Amino acid sequence: MLSKHGKSGRNQLEIIALDDLVPADHLVRKIEDSIDFDFIYDLVEDYYCLDNGRPSVDPVVLIKMALIQYLFGIRSMRQTIKEIETNVAYRWFLGYGLTEKIPHFSTFGKNYVRRFQDTDLFEVIFYRILQEAIDHGFVNSEVIFIDSTHVKANANKKKYVKKLVRSQTRTYQEQLENEINQDQLANGKKILAPKTNVEVKEVKENTTDPDSGYFVKNERESVFAYSFHTGCDRNGFVLGVIVEPSNIHDSQVFPSLYEQIKLTVTQPTAVAVDAGYKTPYISKILLDDGVRPVMPYKRSQTKKGFFRKHEFVYDEYYDWYICPANETLAYRTTTREGYRQYISDPKICKDCPFLSQCTNSRNHTKQIQRHIWQDYLDEAEHLRHTEQNKQIYKQRKETIERVFADMKEKHGMRWTTLRGKRRVQMQAMLLFAAMNLKKLANWRWHNRRLHRFFYQSIKKPPLKAVFRSGFSTV
Secondary structure (H helix, E strand, O other): OOOOOOOHHHHOOOOOOHHHHOOOOOHHHHHHHHOOOOHHHHHHHHHOOOOOOOOOOOHHHHHHHHHHHHHOOOOOHHHHHHHHHHOHHHHHHHOOOOOOOOOOOHHHHHHHHHHHOOOOHHHHHHHHHHHHHHHOOOOOOOEEEEEEEEEEOOOOOOOEEEEEEEOOOOOOHHHHHHHHHHHHHHOOOOOOOOOOOOOEEEEEEEOOOOOOEEEEOOOOOEEEEEEEEEEEOOOOOEEEEEEEEOOOOHHHHHHHHHHHHHHHOOOOOEEEOOHHHOOHHHHHHHHHOOOEEEOOOOOOOOOOOOOOHHHOEEEOOOOEEEOOOOOEEEEEEEOOOOEEEEEOOHHHHOOOOOHHHHOOOOOOOOEEEEEOOHHHHHHHHHHHOOHHHHHHHHHHHHOHHHHHHHHHHOOOOOEOOOOOHHHHHHHHHHHHHHHHHHHHHHHHHHHHHHHHHHHHHHHOOOHHHHHHOOOOOO
């Protein structure tokens, strides 16, 4: 029978508590039960005057407003306030009644500029939530997965100027130069003279957000973006994050992120990365720390139809390479980049039947370069073939790749809403704090449900009901 529902309920007066309107399994309830936000008061105490001035907006409310934005993927603080005004669950989470006025959308921004800017407040909040997950045994940091993803900057890609800037110096440059000089002396060569000239390169600097980096996505698209360099554990909890312009290579940021995770969480037993991190220095860092590097196959850059580097066998005893024609390439010198050069005898190569597959050199000389830390990279390549490494590397798609997918798809971080590296770093810390908080809350709520279920089963063991639900009593 067709029926129509009237509109009289719009003006009906009812006496009801706001707590009764929020579902028992709503995410905000799970979060409120999983962590006590009062620790924020101690963090911000020095930024407020305790006995003078107008009463401020509760700092816990400010942080919760930002968490709501990132938890539910709302595109801006202005839109977040509109959602809070009409959403009873959000009001309950903030502790506001149905008719109570919600703070203006600019309140958080003004407080950030006047109080929280250039502080470690958001970093401390991130690690406080992470520590809560660690204390409950949810974080498994034996293996960490490190990668980066590009996030579009809040900038017009057509507004830029070209500038000459100084090339970024390697963090390990001093260590590398010391080992190069030791290698030179061991081979009877002169040590390299200190470098006097300054290397520069041309970059595109955005006039809207100068801190962002120019990033070429594919043949047709290029944007200004930031890179979110992130590490997570096997359960998908984010352990650390560093934001850099997207024109800085992943391998340059890895040492800082790895040290950050070691200091704030723990030293892992293995680190899984993609091919962009497969460098001699990163292999050396991990192996020197006793950490297992989990790295994939990296495609050779040799031209098609030519012998690949692995087809030339290195003889460690005589310190030379043996080519496919069973001839030797002798050591010549070590470059400033840390590569030891080995060259062939042009008199022999001139009449070699494999010359066309070996080199296009006009003087018929084949040259091979071997990094002074190549042994570390060779060990990482050897471990790649082990079953343990294969199993760990397969988990990347379920861990760090899943973190990035959720970040963009569910939490609205396909592009930044703020400008400047410091602000984007703050935004990243709040985003990943919200993601960790969401996982922590869901896991704790699920564990409590299982605990109640089995407790009731023990008191009145309904075996048929247990098996019917899919749980085993073993």
